Amino acid sequence: MYQGVLLTDSSSLAELKADHLKSLAAPMDAYWEEALIGYADHYELKIESVRSGFYCLNTDKQLVALYLSPEVANHGEKVLSYIVDEHEVSAALVGTNDPYFLGLCLDIATGSQVHTLLFQDSQTSSIELTGFDQLSFELASDDDFADVFEHYCATSGSFDLESVESGYADIKGYVRSVMDEHQIFMLRQQGKLIATSECRFSKTQKPYADVGMIVAGKHRRKGVGSYILARTKAFCHERDAIPICSCEAGNVGSKKAIIRAGFVSRHRILLTSFGS
Secondary structure (H helix, E strand, C coil): CEEEEEECCHHHHHHHHHHHHHHCCCCCCHHHHHHHCCCCEEEEEEECCEEEEEEEECCCCEEEEEEECHHHHHHHHHHHHHHHHHHCCCEEEEECCCHHHHHHHHHHCCEEEEEEEEEEECCCCCCCCCCCCCEEEEECCHHHHHHHHHHHHHCCCCCCHHHHHHHCHHHHHHHHHHHHHCEEEEEEECCEEEEEEEEEECCCCCCEEEEEEEECHHHCCCCHHHHHHHHHHHHHHHCCCEEEEEEECCCHHHHHHHHHCCEEEEEEEEEEECCC
């Protein structure tokens, strides 16, 4: 009755994925949409040979997306059981902003924990960040690529030629893609790069824009993260975009910086476990 068809090209699911995004109670963070879900294995779901939805599994065999068309939504419980049994799924990563998927997971979950905090802009917050007059805030250009790349690598571990050549190719490609397709802003102190922020205007969830920041180690806990996020938020507002962001639940420093920049977390990503 139920069949999951692995797709090598998920573009054929574009209409269903658009319907899924419309069904959410709050926008999906770009990292989850483009990376966690985007790079997962996509399965077209068929019920009695009729195309009825889709689901996605990451390399850890975690279910990261499940959507059924409204006409067959009542099959959800049986569909989830089929997926769990068929693929030996041990857990799901599911947002509280996706009530249908979340409800199905909670029905069979043996445990759950908060994995990620999802933040939205709080228009009621008063942001007064002072003491940063000596810092320059500017959009990164191609000439800044080497500095930005080194800054990203340094946050991932030691920055040396051997590690860059052997293990940082993915970071180089990521930085290039963000600079080419979105925006990276730089915060410099006396010419030295101390923080960056990203701004991604969503193509699928307008008018939302995802923002995030990376602060050099010795400049953390000084308000720098909040300041660059606040400046990036202002950039979004000037373009009638609504900024959103996220951070891992255990990242206390990022959480404090995001809240101070005027964001509020109303939704979570939960890691729900199945089985014993």
